[in-house]
Amino acid sequence: MSSVPVSAYLTLALILFCIGLYGALTKRNTVIVLISIELMLNAVNINLVAFSKFGMIPSITGQVFALFAIAVAAAEAAVGLAILIALYRNKKTVNIDEMNDLKS
Amino acid sequence: MVQELLHSEAGLLNFVLFFILGVILLLVILGFVTYAILAERKVMGFMQLRYGPNQVGGPWGLLQTVADVLKLLIKEDTIPKLADKPLFILAPVFAFAPSFMVVATIPFTDKLQFADIGVGLLYYIAVSGLTTIGVVMAGWSSNNKFALLGGMRAAAQMISYEIPLVMSVLGVILLTGSLNLNEIVSAQENVWYILLQPIGFIVFFIASVAELNRIPFDLPEAENELIAGYFVEYSGFRWAFFMLSEYVYMFAMASLTTVLFLGGWLPLFSFLDFIPGAVWFALKFSLVIFILLWFRSTFPRIKADQLMEFGWKVLLPVALANIFLTAIIKSLF
Amino acid sequence: MSFLSILVFSPLLGILVLALLPKTQESLIKLVGFLATLPALVLALIAFGTEDLTKYDVVKEWIHFGSDASLYAIDYELGLNGFSLILIVLTAIVSTLAAIASIHIKKEWKGYFMLFLLLEIGMLGVFAAQNLVLFFIFFEITMIPMFFLIGKWGYFEKEKAAYSYLIYNGLGSAILLIVIMVLFARTGTANISDLAQLMAVEDANTPAPISESLKMGLAIALLIAFGVKLPIFPLHTWMLRVHVQAPPSVVMIHSGILLKIGAFGLIRFGFGIFPEQFKSMALLLAILGVVNLLYGAFLAFIQTDFKMVLAYSSISHMGIVLIGLGALNEAGIQGAIFQVVSHGLISALLFFLVGVFYERFQTSTIANLGGMAKGMPLASGFLLAGALASLGLPGMSGFVSEFMAFLGLFEVHPVVAAIGCIGIIMTAVYLLRAVLGMTYGKAGREFAGITDIKSVEFVPVLVLLALIVLIGVYPSVLSEPLQATLETIMLGLGG
Amino acid sequence: MDVDTLLSFEWGAMAPEFIILGVATILSIVDLFAPKHLDRKIFGWIGFAGILLALASLINLVGLEPISILYDTFRLDGFAKAFKILLLIGAALVMLLALSYKPKEGMEEYKGEFYYLLLAGLLGAMMMASSGDLITLFVGLELLSLSSYILAGIRKKHLPSNESAMKYVVNGGIATAFTLFGMSYVYGLTGTTNLIEMTNVLPTLANAQYIYILGIAFFMIFVGLSFKLATAPFHMWAPDVYQGAPTPVTAFLSVVSKTAGFVILIRILLTVFGNAFAGNSGVAAMTNFLVGMQDYIAFLAAATMIIGNVVALRQRNIKRMFAYSSIAHAGYLLVAVTALSSFMYDALWFYLGAYLFMNVGAFAVIQLLTQHTDNEDIGAFAGLYKRAPWLAVAMGVFILSLAGIPGTAGFIGKLNIFIGAFASNPAHYVLASIMIATTVISYFYYFGILTQMFFRPAAVEEVDGGKIRMPFGLGVALVICVVATIVFGLFPNIALDFFHTNFEGFADFLQ
Amino acid sequence: MELFNLYQNNYLIVVVFLCLGVILPVVALFLAKLLRPNVPSEAKYTTYESGNDPFNDSLVQFNVRYYIFALLFVIFDVETVFLYPWAVAYEKLGIFALIEMLIFVFMLLIGLVYAWKKKVLKWI
Secondary structure, three states: OOOHHHHHHHHHHHHHHHHHHHHHOOOOOOHHHHHHHHHHHHHHHHHHHHHHHOOOOOHEEEHHHHHHHHHHHHHHHHHHHHHHHHHHHHOOEEEEHHHHOOOH | HHHHHHOOOOOHHHHHHHHHHHHHHHHHHHHHHHHHHHHHHHHHHHHHHOOOOOOOOHHOOOOOHHHHHHHHHHHOOOOOOOOHHHHHHHHHHHHHHHHHHHHOOOOOOOOOOOOOOOHHHHHHHHHHHHHHHHHHHHHHHHHOOHHHHHHHHHHHHHHHHHHHHHHHHHHHHHHHHHOOOOHHHHHHOOOOOHHHHHHHHHHHHHHHHHHHOOOOOHHOHHHHOOOHHHHHOOOOOHHHHHHHHHHHHHHHHHHHHHHHHHOOOOOHHHHHHOOHHHHHHHHHHHHHHHHHHHHHHOOOOHHHHHHHHHHHHHHHHHHHHHHHHHHHHHHHH | OHHHHHHHHHHHHHHHHHHHOOOHHHHHHHHHHHHHHHHHHHHHHHHOOOOOHHOOOOOEEEEOOOOOOOOOOOEEEEOOOHHHHHHHHHHHHHHHHHHHHHHHHHOHHHHHHHHHHHHHHHHEEEEHHOOOHHHHHHHHHHHHHHHHHHHOOOOOOOOHHHHHHHHHHHHHHHHHHHHHHHHHHHHHHHHHHHHHHHHHHOOOOOOOOHHHHHHHHHHHHHHHHHHHOOOHHHHHHHHHHHHOOOHHHHHHHHHHHHHHHHHHHHHHHHHHHHHHHHHHHHHHHHHHHHHHHHHHHHHHHOOOOEHHHHHHHHHHHHHHHHHHHHHHHHHHHHHHHHHHHHHHHHHHHHHHHHHHHHHHOOOOOHHHOOOHHHHHHHHHHHHHHHHHHHHHHOOOOHHHHHHHHHHHHHOOOOHHHHHHHHHHEEEEHHHHHHHHHHOOOOOOOOOOOOOOOHHHHHHHHHHHHHHHHHHHHHOHHHHHHHHHHHHHHHOOOOO | HHHHHHOOOOHHHHHHHHHHHHHHHHHHHEEEEEEOOOHHHHHHHHHHHHHHHHHHHHHOOOOOOOOEEEOOOOEEEEHHHHHHHHHHHHHHHHHHHHHHOOOOOOOOHHHHHHHHHHHHHHHHHHHHHOEEEEHHHHHHHHHHHHHHHHHOOOOOOOOOHHHHHHHHHHHHHHHHHHHHHHHHHHHHHOOOHHHHHHHHHHHOOOOOHHHHHHHHHHHHHHHHHHHHHHHOOOOOOOHHHHOOOOHHHHHHHHHHHHHHHHHHHHHHHHHHHOOOOOOOOOOOHOEEEHHHHHHHHHHHHHHHHHHHHHHOOOOOOOHHHHHHHHHHHHHHHHHHHHHHOOOOHHHHHHHHHHHHHHHHHHHHHHHHHHHHHHEEEEEOOOHHHHHHHHHHHHHHHHHHHHOOOOOHHHHHHHHHHHHHHHHHOOHHHHHHHHHHHHHHHHHHHHHHHHHHOOOOOOOOOOOOOOOOOOOOHHHHHHHHHHHHHHHHOOOHHHHHHHHHHHHHOOOOOOO | OOOHHHHHHHHHHHHHHHHHHHHHHHHHHHHHHOOOOOOOOOOOOOOOOOOOOOOOOOOOOOOOOHHHHHHHHHHHHHHHHHHHHHHHHHHOOOOOHHHHHHHHHHHHHHHHHHHHHOOOOOOO
């Protein structure tokens, strides 16, 4: 039916996930880190939707799962940003390297 | 012909044909915009007991807007030195493209529709939200205080009213049980949703005015406060595209209002069905446009705090209440 | 409550009473602390007088892991045999005497005695436990109070000493725990006699198999675990610190009893559960014993501090225990056990005296104590007696044990035994050097105004000396109760 | 779904959740409309009462047969009940701590939120304990996580608190993404998110390629969940977050959150991966997937124990030290998971229970002291025995229990894990030896605290004579913790028998 | 197959519109570039501030409320993700869905009230 095989979606998702992971681990700006995390979560959504349509046993559950993942990702982003704002007020930076008050 | 085309296999040929059809629609819309601007000025003129444009292009100043566009076309284009150039150039495109994309799904009549996709309404809402990015981009890339402030305000307003807008159409979806715009129209065979969903309609209409950044919700571009809001640094055709996208949105939003609440191409009474659907649609559409213009000359601009609080504290709860009222009534009857 | 439970937990009563006392009542606290050790002593002596020890056995259901209640059960099992009974009596006696010696404690008597009594519970429990897990629990219970007793009431480097005590013993007990848990997990029981039976049978019916190599590994682990406690030569450094830094009353306990847990464990579990494996390690044990003996003796010779002399002498004397065990015959093992008891008494006596000196002179270096015989004739006399006992003068307990241990070893490995004999001579040399240096040596200080051993201090000295002599003259006071135990061990060893 | 089906569900099975949800909701509403001057402490007590009520209703449900409602998404089986009891007790104790939490600055306006966010987190954890579906598992996990993020940063004007929350969010986000990615593969292989259905589908997957994907999924999920457990490789957040977060929150993270993490780990591991096969070189050679993964889990467990205990040695900040200690304990628990013996459930359950009491107790003392002296250095403990002997003794008990000294619950817990590790075939000698060795290493820092408390004089004489005033709630929590730590150490069969008689070793786990 | 073609074609149209939406500005701007004059001067390229010389950095700090509105938007917008499928399938789901959604929206409302009460919705 589809000319695009499921492996293509999976590869795309994997690539996105890796980009996101790379960003989350290397970027200095917290906002970018949060966005990278969103990217990782969206990679998951691609996976889920691809599986739900073209998987071995297609079912709608994948899409439902994706919806939940989206909602949770949004909540996480919101919380993350809220905390970042609070931090910014006190520290005046969003640079993750400068968050080093906690050390032994 | 279009039906056959739609059922044939998707390919390059289809693409070309669709492209041509799309260009035709684009031209129609551009025509609409041209005359909508004229109409706006005219209507405002009448309401304010003056003539409005009447010098250029023969009677009633028919070519006034054309002249304006030409002027914009040959106007020198400046990009401020401090601006973030790539973003500055991209912003108008980002603002305009979604506005045109949303038109694709609107059913003008049961025949005259481009993309009949299952989730048409969702598509509209999702794509129209993208414009905010263009707005913020413009505000930020200009590197200008007014622009930035305007951009942020616009974004805040747009996202604030997006929610009541999105929620208000849920009543319609509940009644229809579909997101397909065609089905929504056909579900209004007997009664228009404006009657079944009065609250929803009111919320929707107010929110849509706010989304369009029109008076009384035109704060982001309040000339006398923020000079011109987020596009203060834009000139010439770049500026024109922001204006264009606003008017295209007006077109789209009026069409959507017609489709969702005014029964689309359906006649007012069934015995009037000898009049073609396109005419009905045009009539209803014009009515909506007229009301929008009417608003502009009647209402004062509201204050920023009132604007935001109205959206969150009044429209959103009302919209939520409407959803559940609808759901409960629906499951009762 | 059964007899043995009361015996083991009787000091608890003292702890509770102490908890209620105000902490400023010095003499009252000391009195209570002393009295609290008496019930255990009395009960232990009663038990010593009975013929049939099995009537004291206690078995109560306690913990079981997993859903099958009969498997993986750890019961609360206490019991006595000749060997453990002797050690319990020794514990009770030394504890009581150490409680008397604790009059020299200068601060926080309440906390001190509470921990002291807890320590006594641990020691009594270790010897009474009939099951490995219970043994381990009591074993660890001795560790914690010791840590505090050293760390709080010790001398200058007390914290360091407490830590090295903790870590070495922690490691030892960790290895022990591995052994115990492997045995428990793979057989489903922790009872010592059950285990001994299971190990003796080929292809025993256990939840998980135990291979021969595993057995060997466990035996070696056991040797290391108890070797730390004993201590065997390379693992001994912690013990020196403890001997020097801890308060003398605590060292009495430590040197007198705690070190013996190592020997007890080796004999009870090593020879009890893994006889085959230990048999194959016998020569190693004997060599280790000789090394210990010589190493301790040589280093004791060059010490300037009397405490250090005693510490190295402990190492040296523990070597004799190993020599006895390495002999693998009745005489040897009996010698080892005798040595355990005898050294317990002797070192308790010597450290008590050290405490007496320290109380008066705030020092224990030999040079500073020189010429003591003039100022403190009685104390010097006792010191000399203790030293003679320690170097194995016939008629005292040290002689019996050393004699038997070497007798045993000469039968099997005469060469090793001959080398070991050098150690005996060395012992005499370094002890006499130290003791004579203190008593008759050049006067290190003024002795005017120094009181000799007085009133209550006589009790421990005399009791201990009496016991030392008693064992020396009449060894069957120990060997009779030991008979049954020895037979069991010899049976396990196949001879 | 019509009304009849709706009513046919045994909603009573969800009673504890409903109670928590209701209390949290009511609190949040009342908080908004209650007058400003109202002391929000009352909320804490209401929350505490709510938790106790939920606990009572849960105990009421203990005897029932396993219930599965909402199309198998919500399961109330023995496993769920057993761990929910732990979660509720832990949350109740943490609530008591929170009631007595009065930081010097940064929490003025956020007292009410504190309590109901705690309840929300608890609700998430409880959902995790009894969900039979990946989606609900995930949502429960995130409810817990999100609540914890906010809780960690609830001292809005306190920089360390902000920072810890930020680090928590970033790490948590990455971990969530990992877990979810793994879950998406599992979904793709089975076409369902329901755990029960998965158990039916997974054994049929014998293709090497699928097994390979399943392996990736396993690692993704495991790595992601190791965040909640605070085990390697996702433990880095723990020290910072534990240090910066308010002390009751730290206690919450180390107890409730960790328990929930193990709950979800076991659910997923056993139902999903426990039923798959690794490799297909002939039918006879098929081994259980999970058994095939044992070595890797063992490696992570060992790494966790070593990292936790060794790095803890260097810490001067008491909360940071406890963070590493908590990492180490998670490592011990992983040993039980690795062994996969029949003792796994007992060991996990008992250890988590013991850990709950000893750790909350320790944090209660830490909270009291750090609040009192405003000093989180380990030196704050100096001379505690002089200043407050009973407090010092209580802390001593907790420390000994954490160090695994006999007579305390911690020892029995470790014993249980050892039995599991040694009784399984092949036995995990190396892993268990590492565990024992690292335990000995842990003596260094645990006894360091004891040294401070008992041996050292107080660093500075305090103005008010160094008297420490014990708030009521905290006192209650302390007493409960001490008693439980000792009682479960001396008579562990109280707990173990309860466990065995009521939950039957989770025989109903997979039905 | 028929349906699938229809499906694909419909989305093809969407793509077409996207292309058009992008092409139009590009073409128009290109045309304008050909036509318009270009007389650069320094003043033209300065930032416009109503005739005053620009001062300070333009990327000024914002009131935090902008961000908080953005956060609120994210939450509410995403929650509508759940409302849409619910509304579409409402007829089939029946009373349970209604109750569930009521609870869900009630929670959302609490969120709104929370923001309201915390004076977050107050625009300055």
